Amino acid sequence: MALSLDLRSRRLDFDDVAAFQEFAHANNWSDGLPVVPPTAEAVAACLTWSLMEPDHLIGVEPVRQRALTAEKVAINAVMAGCLPQHFPVVVTALTAMLSEPFNLHGPTASTGGCGVLLIVNGPIRNELGMSGTFNALGPSDRASTSIGRAVRLVLGNLLEVRPGEIDRSTFGHPGKISYCIAEDEENTPWLSVAAERLGDPYVSAVTAVASMAPRQLMNEWTTEPTEILDTFVAEIKANMTHYSIWSGNYAIVIPPQLRQHFDAAGWTKADIRAYVFEKARVRRDEWAACGKAAIVGDQPDREYLALPDPDHLLVIAAGGPAGGFGAVIPPWLGTRSHAVTTAIGACVDCEVP
Amino acid sequence: MFEVLDPTYSEASEPLQLVNRPDGLGGLTVGIVSNGKQGTATFFDALESELRTTFGVADVVRVTKGNYSAPADPDIMHSAQHWHALIAGIGD
Numbered sequence: 001m002a003l004s005l006d007l008r009s010r011r012l013d014f015d016d017v018a019a020f021q022e023f024a025h026a027n028n029w030s031d032g033l034p035v036v037p038p039t040a041e042a043v044a045a046c047l048t049w050s051l052m053e054p055d056h057l058i059g060v061e062p063v064r065q066r067a068l069t070a071e072k073v074a075i076n077a078v079m080a081g082c083l084p085q086h087f088p089v090v091v092t093a094l095t096a097m098l099s100e101p102f103n104l105h106g107p108t109a110s111t112g113g114c115g116v117l118l119i120v121n122g123p124i125r126n127e128l129g130m131s132g133t134f135n136a137l138g139p140s141d142r143a144s145t146s147i148g149r150a151v152r153l154v155l156g157n158l159l160e161v162r163p164g165e166i167d168r169s170t171f172g173h174p175g176k177i178s179y180c181i182a183e184d185e186e187n188t189p190w191l192s193v194a195a196e197r198l199g200d201p202y203v204s205a206v207t208a209v210a211s212m213a214p215r216q217l218m219n220e221w222t223t224e225p226t227e228i229l230d231t232f233v234a235e236i237k238a239n240m241t242h243y244s245i246w247s248g249n250y251a252i253v254i255p256p257q258l259r260q261h262f263d264a265a266g267w268t269k270a271d272i273r274a275y276v277f278e279k280a281r282v283r284r285d286e287w288a289a290c291g292k293a294a295i296v297g298d299q300p301d302r303e304y305l306a307l308p309d310p311d312h313l314l315v316i317a318a319g320g321p322a323g324g325f326g327a328v329i330p331p332w333l334g335t336r337s338h339a340v341t342t343a344i345g346a347c348v349d350c351e352v353p
Numbered sequence: 354m355f356e357v358l359d360p361t362y363s364e365a366s367e368p369l370q371l372v373n374r375p376d377g378l379g380g381l382t383v384g385i386v387s388n389g390k391q392g393t394a395t396f397f398d399a400l401e402s403e404l405r406t407t408f409g410v411a412d413v414v415r416v417t418k419g420n421y422s423a424p425a426d427p428d429i430m431h432s433a434q435h436w437h438a439l440i441a442g443i444g445d
Contacts, residue, residue: 038357039356040358063424103422157360159362
């Protein structure tokens with residue numbers, strides 16, 4: 001199959017890279033960091049790798065009816081530092097984000113300042129050198145950082161999700177630069193996030209979640225799964241009373257040093273979800289202890305759940321080999337946006353024509 | 354010298370067509386679309402009172418979106434076809 005690769009975007013000439021960088025920054029094409037010049041050759045390479053015509057429709061942002069084409073997404077992916085092999089993951093992430101349950105406009109416009117957490121599963125992690133170990137939530141590897149950044153550049157350049165424009169975040173958080181994590185599937189007996197949500201353990205997939213910054217916790221003083229999870233639950237409950245009491249897609253990240261205790265006790269992700277669902281609950285009157293007595297109201301005993309149901313908890317196996325830490329990643333705002341898992345459908349295994 | 358492609362959205366948008374502004378509100382039906390946040394209730398109660406007493410509207414229709422982070426529900430947009438004016442756009 002031969003692609004036409006008829007690139008239609010406006011073309012601009014620059015004398016050198018420095019001139020391009022200054023132009024890009026002056027025109028708000030960047031997130032503040034240097035960007036890779038999106039030459040036609042580099043953009044075409046992404047489209048060729050994924051066997052997409054330039055006008056292939058990735059999706060439509062429903063509020064403003066903006067069509068996102070493969071060409072435009074590829075331009076931003078190149079600018080973010082993506083290689084052609086990374087492009088299918090970027091496309092899949094955006095496909096998930098443009099789906100109705102994700103409600104893209106809400107989390108990207110909100111004063112709440114969430115980022116978009118991308119959880120990558122399946123064989124593509126290894127093909128792209130994605131690491132779910134050291135610095136799993138930080139700059140872990142080239143692919144994770146570039147893919148996460150590509151999504152943010154698309155939001156800015158194609159949907160004007162920029163500070164003070166569509167993006168009205170009071171604070172935001174560093175994950176708004178890049179927020180992409182590969183699950184450490186090889187070092188756990190657990191099924192991956194995508195395998196559980198899609199019912200297929202072999203597919204490569206991306207789960208997009210509108211998420212706040214990670215909240216790190218620590219418990220190296222027990223081997224009991226329930227006590228370890230009580231620390232996660234305490235962090236979730238703190239988020240509920242300090243930030244937002246509404247239930248939604250919480251994510252927790254469990255590293256090897258803690259996972260070994262769950263494995264020894266035979267705990268599955270389902271066991272973890274069931275326990276957290278039961279325990280992560282707060283009452284309205286708990287607001288009084290953190291300066292919010294004014295909103296306790298006349299129903300002090302009303303109970304709120306962190307999770308609408310156990311399946312709303314995303315349990316991610318990731319993190320470096322040492323450290324009895326964990327991470328709780330709260331949802332943006334309850335169920336105003338839902339986590340969406342999408343299989344990577346681009347033909348990454350096909351021979352390039 | 355090298356050439357790059359523009360990463361920004363480039364489709365020409367149809368300019369918004371504003372409906373004709375009524376000369377006055379007397380005798381008209383005005384819809385107020387709340388985004389559902391708690392702070393809108395008191396504000397819109399006062400606004401409704403003002404519309405009725407000062408501006409003499411025939412009716413005020415109060416509706417609330419199902420999700421304050423999403424566009425108005427289809428049934429709200431359908432109802433809006435029967436209003437003469439609509440007030441929306443409240444923030445937090």
